[in-house]
Amino acid sequence: MTQIPIRILIVDDHGIVRKGTRALLDRIPDFAVVGEASDGKEAVAQAESLQPDVILMDLMMPEMDGIEAIGLISTSWPDSRILALTSFAADDKLFPAIKAGALGYMLKDADPEDLIEAIRQIYRGEPSLHPSIARKVLQELSRPPTPPPAVGPDPLTERELQVLKLVAKGLTNQQMAEQLTVAEVTIRTHISNILSKLHLSNRVQATLYALREGLTTLENDADSGVEEG
Numbered sequence: 727m728t729q730i731p732i733r734i735l736i737v738d739d740h741g742i743v744r745k746g747t748r749a750l751l752d753r754i755p756d757f758a759v760v761g762e763a764s765d766g767k768e769a770v771a772q773a774e775s776l777q778p779d780v781i782l783m784d785l786m787m788p789e790m791d792g793i794e795a796i797g798l799i800s801t802s803w804p805d806s807r808i809l810a811l812t813s814f815a816a817d818d819k820l821f822p823a824i825k826a827g828a829l830g831y832m833l834k835d836a837d838p839e840d841l842i843e844a845i846r847q848i849y850r851g852e853p854s855l856h857p858s859i860a861r862k863v864l865q866e867l868s869r870p871p872t873p874p875p876a877v878g879p880d881p882l883t884e885r886e887l888q889v890l891k892l893v894a895k896g897l898t899n900q901q902m903a904e905q906l907t908v909a910e911v912t913i914r915t916h917i918s919n920i921l922s923k924l925h926l927s928n929r930v931q932a933t934l935y936a937l938r939e940g941l942t943t944l945e946n947d948a949d950s951g952v953e954e955g
Contacts, residue, residue, distance in 0.1 A: 729755075729756050731755075731756050731757055731758035732756055732757050732758065732779045732780055732845065732846070732849045733758050733760045733776070733777075733778045733779045733780070734751060734757055734758065734759050734760065734778055734779065734780050734781075734782065734845065735759075735760060735761045735762070735763065735769070735772055735773065735776060735778035735780070735781045735782070736748060736751075736759060736761070736762045736763070736782050737762070737763040737764075737765075737766075737768070737769040737772075737781060737782060737783045737784055737787075737792065737795070738762075738764070738782075738784040738787070738811075739764050739765055739784060739786075739787040739788060740784075741764070743784070743834070744762045744764070747782065747811075748762065750838055750841070750842075751842075751845075754842060757842075757845070760776050760778055761776045761778065764787070765787045765788050765789040765790055766787055766789060766790025766791055766792060766794055766795030766798075767789050767790045767795075768789075769781065769783065769790075769792075769795045769799070770790075770795055770798050770799055770802075773799045773802075773803065773806065774802070774803075777803075779807065779849055780807050780808075780809060780845050780848050780849050781799065781806065781807070781808045781809070782809050782811045782845075783795060783796055783808050783809065783810050783811065783828065784811060784812055785810055785812040785823060786812065786813075792810065792812070792823070793822045793823050793826050794826075796808050796810070796823060796826040796827050796828050797826040797827060799827070800826060800827025800927050800928075801827075804927070806827070807829050807848045807849060807851065808827060808828045808829055808830075808848075809828065809829065809830040809831070809832060809844055809845065809848045809854065810823045810828040810830065810831045810832065811832050811833075811834060811841070812831075812832075812833065812834060813833065813834050813835070824930050824931060824934070825927075825931065826927075827927040827928060828928075828930070829848050829851070829852075829853055829854070829928050829929070829930055830844055830847065830848050830853060830854035830855060830930075831854075831855055832844050832854070832855075850898065851899070851929065852896070852898060852929070853896075853928075853929050853930040853933065855930075881923070882920060882923060882924075885906075885916060886916050886919060886920050886923075887941065888906065889902060889906070889913060889916040889917060889920060890920050890932060890935075890936050890941060891936060891941055892905065892906075893917065893920075893929050893932050893933060893936070894932070894933045894936035894937055894941070896933075899913045899914060899917075917929070917932075920932060
């Protein structure tokens with residue numbers, strides 16, 4: 727059976743970068759580049775018309791930068807999967823991009839194989855961070871936690887807290903379903919409820935929230951004894 731390709735939109739204001747990235751991705755059998763955009767405004771329009779599976783988004787662009795475009799696309803299409811692909815690792819770009827809704831953040835000097843794997847991870851709905859970016863995230867998480875934000879009158883259930891902790895451990899939906907002995911669709915429902923209650927956009931933000939608020943740690947393994955709920 728023929729595999730359905732991952733449909734990709736490339737957004738960058740430098741034509742040579744777009745063409746080079748396209749040339750790389752066109753060689754991958756399960757990838758299909760369906761469009762290109764040279765600024766944020768074009769990216770929003772292309773996202774609406776093409777409905778790509780994954781968007782590679784540059785951050786520094788004229789007309790509308792990548793962070794604003796990520797926010798608009800994520801608001802209009804919450805299930806969109808966006809990988810920030812940039813030359814900048816500065817905190818003033820990294821954290822706004824994640825907050826806006828990017829599911830991953832890669833540097834343009836990353837190895838081609840890393841980019842290819844990141845696209846596949848993003849397509850599966852899994853966060854993907856360049857190693858140097860991951861270190862910055864860990865440094866941010868090492869700071870003293872701030873008081874938990876108000877999440878409204880609808881707190882997380884015990885089961886949703888369990889799922890949130892497993893999300894923070896990096897488990898896939900299938901792995902969580904197996905560990906909690908529930909259907910994968912149930913896991914997706916729990917994650918949707920968690921994001922809604924915490925006013926978050928994606929799993930990256932949920933992971934940061936769980937770690938910052940002390941719900942889980944990076945060192946411990948996933949909870950082994952979970953109860954049905």
